[in-house]
Amino acid sequence: MRNTTLIGSEGKLPEIGVINSWLLVLLAFTFMCSVAVGNLLLLLILLLWLFEGKFAEKFQRIKHNPFVWAVAAFVLLHFVGLLWTSDWGFAAFVMKKETRYLMIPILITVLRPEHIKYYPLAFMLSMVVLVAISYGIYLDIIPPYAILGLEQVEDPTPFVGHIVYNPVLAFTLYLILYAVFLLDTLSWRVKALLLALFVIMSVNMFLTQGRMGQLVFLVLLTLFVFQFYHGKVLKPALVALLLVATIAPAAYLSSPVVQERVNVAIHEVENYREEPNSSVGLRVIMLLNSFELIEENPLLGVGTGDYHREYVRVNRENFPEATRGEILAHPHNVYVQEMVQFGVLGLLALCYLFYAMVRMYKQSASPFKPVMLAFPVFYFVIFFSDGYIMDHYLTLLFLLLGSILYSGHESANR
Structure with missing residues (x-):
């Protein structure tokens, strides 16, 4: 056994x-701000763990x-799926x-154990910083510097787009x-501060464009009640019914951003054939194409690496004008994505992952027991709207909080 203590002068x-x-x-504090920093820290942790x-x-x-x-079974299925893969370049990307x-x-x-409270605290503090920057951009206090990674000033979500920002903010609000x-261990002063932050950060949720984040916020709020x-x-x-029936209409009526995004979503669903490359219209088309692939390969799917190639083939037959979908790596729905790749086996592996979390809960x-239920509920909901299982930020959030919540050592969570 190696000596893991370093002795200095x-x-x-x-x-x-x-x-x-x-x-x-x-x-936990930095991964939402930088892909490079997150990957570097993961690598350092792995190297020190091995050493x-x-x-x-x-x-x-x-x-x-x-x-x-x-988790091991889920990853193993991707290795097994290489057996009936022909596109090794895309397979390498997925792996x-x-x-x-x-x-x-x-x-x-x-x-x-002595650091257990610092991991979620560091994550929550990072989101407080991001929300503060978001308000600064929204109020024209902070210019849209390139370092903030802004795609558009109209959507003031620093470092990450609204597709990531709003869902992560929703889970942060649940944690608050x-x-x-x-929790019975916090003083009333700390709780008062947290409640003030909850209000401020909740308003920010409806100033940005992430529809899924807003939806999962209402779901987690219902669960919390x-x-x-x-x-x-x-x-x-x-x-819960009163809260949702109050917050949802109020957000729609008071926030031009929410109102526009809801109206646009409805329009794009109704007109997905006329506007096949719109945000929601494209999602409808990707699902329809993916359902056809699942029907063709219901048991084992197309393999780990053949989604892109098979999707392009089916799309050019069904919706040749929907060109934007051909450059994307997933069908914007994790359940459909796993079934396209691995058929029924993919869905079973994903269900087993949720089952394991609920069982340990x-x-x-x-x-942390309440959070142990909120965590799978959160991912269960957002998995319907995007390929979050492949997203850098949502993957790191899963690694971080999943490790804390399901360590299986109760003493480590006290």
């Missing part, structure tokens, strides 16, 4: 495991973890995206509600 330096844990905190050794001890921590094995999920068991063994109302009134049905149902005594 001035005394003992932190163990490699401690350094790695702080790198994980840093990753540290203690592999037998680490394996003991994860060998009975259902979440780890569900590069999906093999990152193998960091889950590594990150679980990096977690340290959880901290205020379901049921968790707050634990064990009851009628009262939380009425409260039911068995858990962690104070």
